[in-house]
Amino acid sequence: xxxxxxxxxxEKDGKILLTKRNVKPFKGAWVIxxxxxxxxxxxxxxxxxxxxxxxxxxxxxxxxxxxxxxxxWFEPKMALKLKLxxxxxxxxxxxxxxx
Numbered sequence: 001x002x003x004x005x006x007x008x009x010x011e012k013d014g015k016i017l018l019t020k021r022n023v024k025p026f027k028g029a030w031v032i033x034x035x036x037x038x039x040x041x042x043x044x045x046x047x048x049x050x051x052x053x054x055x056x057x058x059x060x061x062x063x064x065x066x067x068x069x070x071x072x073w074f075e076p077k078m079a080l081k082l083k084l085x086x087x088x089x090x091x092x093x094x095x096x097x098x099x
Contacts, residue, residue: 006047007034007088009095010057015073016092018082019054022069026085030072032092033057 009032010017018030035050037043055071056063064070074082076096080089 004037004043005034005086006037006043006050007032007091008047008051009092010051012073014075016076016079017055017057017071018074018079018088019068019071021067021085023067028069028083029085030074030079030082031085031088 017033019033021027021029021031033051033054034047035054037046041049051057054065054067056065076092079092080096084092
């Protein structure tokens with residue numbers, strides 16, 4: 001069975017939220033919050049769970065946990081210059097084209 005993943009671009013005041021990974025793969029790389037969908041889980045539920053697990057984001061707050069070294073808000077074009085993990089460069093580029 002293939003691993004299916006979700007991710008969320010969270011934008012506020014023209015900046016997007018990225019987390020710095022503390023686990024492999026891409027340890028030390030910046031990524032949008034996200035992760036794998038669990039068996040029988042809806043994609044919408046998975047993205048909410050992953051954002052909560054990785055950032056502790058409850059609308060008003062974000063906190064570090066064992067999966068993330070730190071988080072930061074970046075202008076999207078500046079984010080593309082960072083060391084990004086997974087296919088995040090492509091994802092952020094596509095999002096920029098649509099917005």
